[in-house]
Amino acid sequence: MTAALETEIPSPAPTKAPIGSLRMLWPFVRRHNRLFVAWLLALACSSTATLSLPVAFRTMIDQGFAQGGGGAIDRAFALLFIVAVALALATAARFFFVSLLGERVVADLRERLYAHLIGLDAGFHERNRSGELVSRLTADAELLRGVIATSMSVALRSTVTFIGSIVMLFVTSPHLAAYALVGIPLAVLPIVIGGRRLQKLSRASQDRVADANALANETLGAVRTVQAHAREPYELGRFDEALKLAVATARRRIQAQAWVTAIAIVLVFGAITLVLWSGAHDVVEGEMSAGLLGQFVLYALIGGGSVGALAEVWNELQRAAGGMGRITELLAENSTVVAPAQPRTLPQPMRGELAFDDVTFHYPMRPDLPALEAFNLHVQPGETVALVGPSGAGKSTVFSLLLRFHDPRTGSLRVDGHDIRALDLAELRGAVALVPQQATIFAASARANIRYGRLEASDAEVDAAVEAAHATDFISALPEGLDTELGERGARLSGGQQQRIAIARALLKDAPILLLDEATSALDAQSERAVQQALETLMEGRTTLVIAHRLATVLKADRIVVMDHGRIVAEGTHQQLLAEGGLYAELAKLQFLD
Numbered sequence: 001m002t003a004a005l006e007t008e009i010p011s012p013a014p015t016k017a018p019i020g021s022l023r024m025l026w027p028f029v030r031r032h033n034r035l036f037v038a039w040l041l042a043l044a045c046s047s048t049a050t051l052s053l054p055v056a057f058r059t060m061i062d063q064g065f066a067q068g069g070g071g072a073i074d075r076a077f078a079l080l081f082i083v084a085v086a087l088a089l090a091t092a093a094r095f096f097f098v099s100l101l102g103e104r105v106v107a108d109l110r111e112r113l114y115a116h117l118i119g120l121d122a123g124f125h126e127r128n129r130s131g132e133l134v135s136r137l138t139a140d141a142e143l144l145r146g147v148i149a150t151s152m153s154v155a156l157r158s159t160v161t162f163i164g165s166i167v168m169l170f171v172t173s174p175h176l177a178a179y180a181l182v183g184i185p186l187a188v189l190p191i192v193i194g195g196r197r198l199q200k201l202s203r204a205s206q207d208r209v210a211d212a213n214a215l216a217n218e219t220l221g222a223v224r225t226v227q228a229h230a231r232e233p234y235e236l237g238r239f240d241e242a243l244k245l246a247v248a249t250a251r252r253r254i255q256a257q258a259w260v261t262a263i264a265i266v267l268v269f270g271a272i273t274l275v276l277w278s279g280a281h282d283v284v285e286g287e288m289s290a291g292l293l294g295q296f297v298l299y300a301l302i303g304g305g306s307v308g309a310l311a312e313v314w315n316e317l318q319r320a321a322g323g324m325g326r327i328t329e330l331l332a333e334n335s336t337v338v339a340p341a342q343p344r345t346l347p348q349p350m351r352g353e354l355a356f357d358d359v360t361f362h363y364p365m366r367p368d369l370p371a372l373e374a375f376n377l378h379v380q381p382g383e384t385v386a387l388v389g390p391s392g393a394g395k396s397t398v399f400s401l402l403l404r405f406h407d408p409r410t411g412s413l414r415v416d417g418h419d420i421r422a423l424d425l426a427e428l429r430g431a432v433a434l435v436p437q438q439a440t441i442f443a444a445s446a447r448a449n450i451r452y453g454r455l456e457a458s459d460a461e462v463d464a465a466v467e468a469a470h471a472t473d474f475i476s477a478l479p480e481g482l483d484t485e486l487g488e489r490g491a492r493l494s495g496g497q498q499q500r501i502a503i504a505r506a507l508l509k510d511a512p513i514l515l516l517d518e519a520t521s522a523l524d525a526q527s528e529r530a531v532q533q534a535l536e537t538l539m540e541g542r543t544t545l546v547i548a549h550r551l552a553t554v555l556k557a558d559r560i561v562v563m564d565h566g567r568i569v570a571e572g573t574h575q576q577l578l579a580e581g582g583l584y585a586e587l588a589k590l591q592f593l594d
């Protein structure tokens with residue numbers, strides 16, 4: 001059965017010791033040790049109150065009813081009420097402390113996971129869909145919040161009351177307690193066996209939900225492409241399939257959980273009924289008082305209830321352990337791109353010299369195909385080099401390596417004479433400004449988007465960048481100028497306007513090295529001129545590598561480097577390369593000169 005289950009549901013990288021992975025939560029819990037201790041104290045109080053209730057109950061029956069005195073009744077009921085109030089207060093305190101603890105721990109865990117994910121290298125993010133990562137941050141973290149705030153609390157409380165009630169059962173009636181003890185372990189066995197199966201099912205079920213989420217995330221993120229192809233029914237179909245699979249997988253988990261619970265309850269209450277039946281005979285034969293039997297029944301109910309609660313939360317804990325297992329896996333991912341412990345520092349001011357020495361690089365997902373091969377390029381400070389070549393030639397890869405999103409397999413890259421692997425990552429990336437083909441616009445104001453280039457820039461500096469990026473006209477025409485919210489991914493701006501925001505951002509960053517990926521999409525003549533002028537301002541005095549798609553750009557470049565299949569196939573000026581013929585002449589005819 002288990003073997004069939006394993007082949008049916010492929011589960012990525014198994015987590016060992018299911019419940020054990022929850023131990024990884026401990027360092028996060030320990031950080032809030034005052035809350036933790038407060039919770040334990042409240043737990044001790046509420047458990048004591050719970051376990052005192054049956055005694056108060058017996059006093060009420062045996063002394064209150066049987067002896068019949070008015071004063072005795074008052075005292076017995078007062079005692080019962082006091083115990084109930086103590087239970088209420090302790091329960092409220094316990095709930096408060098443990099819920100707050102859950103919130104704090106999960107916030108810490110999320111922060112830690114987010115910080116880790118955002119720093120992982122490009123290779124990792126190419127392997128993992130962002131929707132799935134978001135699901136780790138939200139669904140799995142949510143699961144853990146439930147565990148701490150509810151399941152763990154219930155588990156500990158039930159364990160304490162279970163042990164307490166067993167002890168009190170023996171104190172109340174040793175021979176009846178002996179009967180009960182046969183039944184209760186019988187109930188625990190199926191829970192443990194069922195739990196193991198449940199853990200696997202739960203993990204598979206969460207994976208399927210993550211799949212569906214990732215799908216929705218991707219298509220909603222590219223909703224225009226979906227609509228432009230009229231692929232709504234197709235996408236809906238795919239999403240439906242993913243949901244159906246998720247529900248089918250969840251159904252198996254729920255079914256297993258239902259069985260485990262049912263079996264546990266039957267066994268526990270079966271045992272209790274049996275014991276009661278025997279106890280009723282004892283009372284009739286005068287071997288124990290009615291109050292004592294009442295006390296015994298209450299302890300048995302509390303004990304049985306605790307086992308039932310444990311059965312339920314045990315399953316919850318297994319579910320959460322699956323979530324924690326996946327979070328732990330993510331936290332264990334190491335970036336392959338790391339800075340040395342003692343990085344070199346770049347000279348200030350920087351000259352902006354770049355060198356690629358015999359660089360060969362394969363993308364991790366494409367180990368067979370070199371994206372760059374024996375790539376040699378030296379760029380002088382202040383020089384503008386245009387990279388041209390057919391699609392897939394490796395132009396963007398040159399940028400990725402320079403920003404150290406990946407490390408080359410062989411060869412090295414140097415900035416101002418320093419191997420970039422010896423530099424601090426933030427310092428290296430701080431020295432490079434990237435203007436991508438498709439600008440990333442965040443759902444924030446125009447000002448915040450531009451200031452992304454340098455967070456501490458003053459308003460005056462932002463204004464100057466806007467001016468230099470030839471963006472003043474369109475920004476002042478926005479309803480609230482620089483403070484206008486741009487909408488997700490800049491939905492409210494045209495392509496040319498988005499580019500000028502990106503240029504203003506790069507201007508503000510004021511880095512000595514500029515990587516420019518020219519937009520291929522055609523802009524209207526006016527927009528094009530504004531963008532071109534903005535770029536010229538930006539390129540002034542900086543070492544620039546530009547992936548060129550426009551004649552104007554290649555004409556202005558100091559040097560043109562022609563790439564094909566990851567190699568440099570020709571170098572020179574526009575005129576020289578045209579005269580040479582070959583790939584450049586062909587590209588120029590198609591791309592620049594039509």
Ligand SMILES: Nc1ncnc2c1ncn2[C@@H]1O[C@H](COP(=O)(O)OP(=O)(O)OP(=O)(O)O)[C@@H](O)[C@H]1O
Pocket residue numbers: 126363364365366370371389390391392393394395396397398
């Ligand atoms: N993340 C990636 N994982 C695997 N292979 C990749 C990845 N990015 C690019 N490649 C491959 O590496 C090669 C070089 O790609 P690159 O993006 O550098 O080309 P390009 O010259 O910039 O092309 P384009 O002009 O179309 O943007 C291509 O064969 C491409 O398929």
